[in-house]
Amino acid sequence: MDESMNAVPGPKGEQMSYFGYTEFGRRFLEYAASEQRISGAFAQLTGAAFDFGPIGVGPAKLAKAAAQVRLGEPKLQRYVDEVISFELVIPLDVDLLLDLAVDRHRFHIDGNIHLHLTSTCT
Secondary structure, eight states: OOTTEEEEEOTTSOEEEEEOHHHHHHHHHHHHTOHHHHHHHHHTTTTOEEEEEEEEESGGGOEEEEEEEEEOOOEEEEEESSSEEEEEEEEEEEEEEEEOSSOEEEEEEEEEEEEEEEEOOO
16 A cells, blocks of 8 residues: 555454545646547547638738648657646648738748647646
């Protein structure tokens, strides 16, 4: 029996163990903050697309920037230590248009959004 557990007499005289709020919270988070649940929440973003802009940029906001953004399938890694943490990577695909009024430049960006998520019980 670990230090967070205590033994008490049960209704029929047998020894029963119980644990405190901290241990309960920790066990609950280990269950509730599962890789499947967190991954499922972010998986709803998979394939999501949105447009951004055009917005004025640069001096006097004479140039205009616009982007079409698509999110890929997120990848999640769970770590259980003193805290429960996750490393989340969301692939990103961006088509960017920079309109300089006299010239238009198109850029394509493939990247990743890296997020560190932490769940603690205090």
